[in-house]
Amino acid sequence: MSRSKMDKDEQKHRKSSLLSRISSRLPVRYLVKRIVERFLLIFAVVNFLFFLFWIFTLYIAHLNPAELYIPLDYKNANRASEIAGLDRQFGFDKPLYVQYVDYVKSMLTFHFGYSLIYDESITKLIITHLPIDLLILVPSLILSTLLAIFLGLFSALRYGKLSDVVNSNAAIITYFIPAFWVFTIVLDYLGFTLGIFPTNIVGALTASNGEPLKGFAYVAGLLKFSALPIILLTLLSYGVRMILTKASAVEVMNSHFITYLRARGVPESRVVFRHVMRNSIIPALTRMGVDFAFIITGSVFVEEIFNFQGIGYLLLDAAESLNIPVLGATFFIINVYIVIVLFLLDLVYPFIDPRVKYD
């Protein structure tokens, strides 16, 4: 047998073992069951949203968004007929069960229709409101996890020493710092007083001559704008993951296999970075996955302070103007996203931690 053929055989062997490993970790039966469950969950979400934003507002609180939408002093035409027209357009005049069926259908097929206020498709509205949020939230999530792992391991390696106590308590305290408070103060100082960071996105993306920035300058402006929120969010959100990492690292370092590794002469750096680290980051990574699912949770505050209009603004604005279709659709999309991410997390988990097995 030639060398290359052996390599090929080896590869084939590896591939098939990978496949078989995947199927042994994630049995098809389990997958099917989970998918059905998740689908039921999403269906429940649709019903919940229908109740909350449709039945509650229209039939319990007796609010008609169309009434809100057309100003009381609307002069051009007969206001009542205009409202009736809107009611027809959004189906508020049909019998309730028809509204329900329409609602469920529109949600599950992702045909959300048009916003009550902006003459734009809701899907497009949501998509245009997402990028800046994600530009800030995703990097800070990753950075804060890295910071948490680093500081958690640092503390675990110095367990009980002063540096550990300071480090751990600092991490706990960051958890209780009202983010909007620190953001405001820091933005005021670094942004308004010192002028190091842009204080709003329009300013950041506009050249000094008033022209909107293009190309590289646009990207640079965007980065400059998002730098401060990313840094601040990172510093205020690593705490929980740091404590998780530290707790599990301390536990891992006291476990016997670490002693046994040392006894075998495995170099200390390898013990720490290959064995302690990989064992102790699992909780932090899990937490990061969950946080990734709920990533937009804090966006309202970030947007409010850093002056840009993202998904939080879309929600708040829709709430204030009782833009029911937008509210329902946005929550639905967020929820579907959460369900999918959590589901993926379940799928990835057995590969991060081989002890996890589904059956």
Add this chain to the structure above:
Amino acid sequence: MEEEISIEKLKTYFKTKSDYVKAVDDLSMSVKKGQIMGLAGESGSGKSTVVTTIFRVLPSNAEVKGGKITFEGNDILSMDEKKFKKEIRWKKISWIPQVSMDSLDPLYTVKSQMMETILTHEDVSKAEAAERAYKALESVKLNPEIAEKYPHELSGGQKQRVIIAMALLLNPSLVIADEPTTALDVVTQASIVELLTKKKKEMGFSMIFVTHDLSLLATMADAVTVMYAGQLAESGNAETIFKSPEHPYTKLLLKSIPDIRKWKERKLYSIPGEPPNLENPPSGCRFRTRCPFAMEICKDKVPEPVTLKGGHVVACHLLGDKK
């Protein structure tokens, strides 16, 4: 006969909030080349502490307060850490810990952990290391497929065989097995013991076999050391210890072994009382609180180990006049 390793007046203490736990206090023992030395004692008597002291992997609150461990003419305890790591660790002395201890990293396959051990000490290619790992697994009667498995996928017996394979990877001259069969069922226990003795014959290493079960030593050990509360009670070759023990503690221990032949007549005997608190052990002989022969002097004076004929060492005041 040449000595493989000899421990002299070893003192290993654990620092606690208020005091020291005198886990090993003035212990001396030695193992002859090619022999199996059984190290016996109740739970908490400091057996494992002796082992971790030899490997220099004591927890951070432990302090070696004195003594020498001579291996190949050098004192392990005062040896430079680098030298110890490079020359002795695993290459010369290896360790089989208890099964119930999770001795393998749950996140890596058996193969990867075995290869890591080989590659740490020897400059060989990965393929060769893998090959050796497979061979080692085969040599302990395991299917080499096990190499791809994770520790949690193995049974207790399989795990222990993997550990034995791990310990024998680098052909050590001394293997220290710390209760390698505790927590296994009787049949598996027997097969592991058999495997160890067989391997020992094949490879010719010396062994310290730690156990709290004296009966296990009867069939396999060449010599036996009995510890009580961190100190030596009695040591000697197996025959002497089992046939004519001198120390009251050894006698009581032997009495508590269930004897299958006399199953019907005898009830299982256990030594009354509790092992002492090692933070504040009794003065004089530490066994005096449970010893049926305790005398006035036992309270005042620590019994010095006395060497009788045939290298039989006993630390008991009863022996004072026999010297």
Add this chain to the structure above:
Amino acid sequence: MNKTLKSLFKRKSFLISFAILIFFVIISATANLLTPYTNPYEFSQEYIANPYSPPDWASIFPQYSGLPPTTTYQFTTSHAVVQKEGNVSFTKNSTYVIGELQGKNSCLNVSYPFTYNSPAYKKAPSSFSLNFTGLIKTSSSTDVQVNIYLIHGNKSYFLESFVPVDYSFNFLYPTCPLPVNSVSNFSIESGGLNFVNSPYISSLSGSARLEGGILIPSLIFKGDPTSYNVMVSVKDLSGGPVSAYISPPKLKNEGYLYGILGTDFRGSSVFSEFVLGARFDLELSVATSLVIVGIGLILGLIAGYKGGKTDTVLNSVTDFFLTIPTLPLLIVLESVLVATNLILNVNKAFIIFTLIALLSWMATMKIIRSATFTLKGRTFVEASRALGGGSFHILFKHLIPNLLGIIVAQIAYDVPTVILVESGLDFLGLGITSFPTWGNMLGYASHELTASNGFVWWWILPPGLGIILLSAAFYFIGTALRDVLSPYKTRGEA
């Protein structure tokens, strides 16, 4: 119990947290004694000092040194120095100086000396106000005059002159109407003085005459000496009998420093906002977490204890709520309720309380459920059941006591969450706006911060630090209680 307390107080983190908690409990409980204000956001409780005044003690910093503090002089009749001209007699009681005037141009001057260290300050007060009550009894045909002066050293400033309307044309300088034969309030605000009502300002010339009300504090309260007088003078111009009852005045100099924590943009006391906010935050967060843990406990106990179908249903409901993004939902619901005026302001605290409680019980439920599962399998519970112990017996004898650590810790852990969420709502302006909470203090303060009114640290720092300290205190207390009260040790961090 004693042992539990001992091991609690052995922990440094618990001790410090406990001290912090006690501090906040005490200031909340004694809020009514610590501050005279009940709601500093109410119009009548604003402008107690110049807006954005730093605290008094800030004068130790160079940039605030030399600023005048806000000072109030509440005189009593015993301070009164009385001078008379002509046929006048007077008496004093505790509320009034009472004068009987008879005869043309007889005059009663009641002055109240005080010291104001004007040379020490870089600035004059921003404004002052003077209040007293008086009763002037005359016959209708008697012309009488009540004049009010501030006297600095030997220079006197004729602030206002009160004259019955019928006689006002007799004077060349501006007068104000004097109600006679009824008890009336005399109130002078420096900002309200102008050349139409104040003889002194009318005597000025140029722009000073026009801006008198703004300038007058700086004209009077400047330079040496430090001795001042407030003088109320009653003059009988036509000779008829006049009885004058003059209460001692209250003089307030609104400086640029105020109290313990200064003032906000309304000129309200930040200290009283802080104290009242502490009380509200404590009450709301403790009440809400009790309800949160109550819901979680009941559902968790039922699910864990009953098991089977009940558990499946309750657990699925919990999982459902766990996948809902609760914070955005909370914000949106609150905002819908506010925008559509479905709630009145009064109920807002209750609405917030309800919404937070309904959207936050899931974690507790999960924890209690799994702990109940474990406990149920423990021998003592099984033994009790075998002995015929009823469900209630088992619940209250075995489960609840063993869950106590978790329950207490969960309550303590939820408090910070509620505080942070509620503050967030207030910060966004969706929560409580009508009375002070730490959250809306932060909201207003940061709004003013970005509106470029300088870094009002005495306003923006206390509520934020309050939130952090109180939250962290609850967290550490919760951890300590969990560790100490759990019969089966749970692993603790930090």
